[in-house]
Amino acid sequence: MKALNIDHLSVTKDNFALKIKELSLNNGDKLALLGENGAGKSTLFNVIAKINPHYQGKVRILGKNLEEYTQLEFARKVAYLPQFFDLIFGFSVFETVLLGRYPQTQGRYGQRDYQLTAYWLEKLHLLELKQRKFQELSGGEKKRVMLARVLNQDSSIVFLDEPFAMLDVKFVQMIKKILGQLNKTIICSAHDFNQIKGFCSRVVFLKQGKIFYQTQTNQIKEEVLKDVFEVDFIKCSGYFVPV
């Protein structure tokens, strides 16, 4: 059974159209979505994360069509970190991460939920911030808290839309390591190829709403990056640098 199977997906919004003929992922696969702003990464996430129901084609998650899931059932299988997020009311960092246990518990949080929350706070170096209010944090801190909230959901599939934006380099490295060790199916979008190197084995390049190219991460060539991002790249110790 595939973790994700997309068959002739088509989404139209204003003047933009996303069309994906075929894309599938096995359990445990880690896939990177690369592309410029407006290439369709977030649009794709919003469909496969069961947020936007206005699409044509078939999307199956763990063998079931998206429409067959209730919102709660789906949240038990799939966690999603949107690119932009917000939380009102002055919830603390600890409470915010604990709310990630909602799909599994429907709000009746027990010992195990508190333990898991503490685990992810520690793993993402957030223990010192746990009493602070979420709104008072910096952009990068908020991102880490939301990532901890997503991982605390303990689902087998995780979608991450730009998880590295606004993060300090040391946290990018730390989170890449954590994601690489997870035994989960992950789709992660990014602007920068170098950010996904090391934990995603496959890359899909999106351009103007279509799959432009897909390959194994270790087989990317400068020419492809140039075609996608319209900038020259040089390869330097396995990393690509724009020139």
Add this chain to the structure above:
Amino acid sequence: MKKLVFILIITLAVFVFSLSCGAVGWTQLDVDMFLNIRLPRVIMAFLVGSMLAQSGALLQLLLRNPLADGFTTGIASAAALGAVLGMVLGLGFVFIPVVALVFALVGLGIIFHLGRADKTFHFTTIILAGIVLNIICSAIISFLKYYFDESLGAVVFWLMGGFYGITYAKIIFVAVVACIGFIWSYSQASTLNILAFDDLSANSLGVDVKKERKKFFVLAAMLTAVTVSVSGIIGFVGLIVPHLVRGIFGPDMNTNILYSSLIGANFLLLADTLSRIIIPSGAELPVGVMTAFIGGLFFVFLLKYKVKQIW
């Protein structure tokens, strides 16, 4: 648990205080006056305060707006228009809240429509839409008052907010609605917590945001409409109390719903008691005037100093 016991003790004290205060002193009060005038009024002020605070707590969350309550969003004015129309048409007590609810829901729809204009649902847009709704509804009510001068004489006083002519039948009706509202929102408090997230995050946590939001909007409108039907427009209880509760007890909606209900009830009961005894000659002030005064000052304080700390 200790906090709850403390608040319950305060509630009891406020109740006793309110029952013992009034134009007629404790010693001259006969049983009939106590049972038929003072007790129903105290119970009604308590219930209405609880419902107003609850609807405020819900609206602030659902509209993601620190300045929202039944009054500032204009829902109360829309409900009042419905209630006045009900009175004009000579409808009975049970039907007036229904008409008020329909108008409150229409008002909510208008606010949504206007709020969507800038596609951001920014809280100033919602409040501006509320002001627009308030103005339009007030204008129509003024016209109705002018046109049906004779039959709507009592409306003027009722609109300012107050507890007059309270019967036990009304109390039972309002108590049922208050209980439904409380049990519904309190049992769903964990879901409400998730609605504090942005829509995408809340959806991804397994909450059908559109559906849940609609449900709770109807509940908030129902609470507002019923309170307006029995006691006119009483502003600011729904604005102040949820903020106060968040400041003291934290943001969790489990505690917010519970304590907003209790503290809102106490707040309005105290305000009503004060409005009964503040004028030495024995005349009384409409309670809406009292809450608007306290609320207005709090509004200024909130805008100037506190928004970031408790929002």
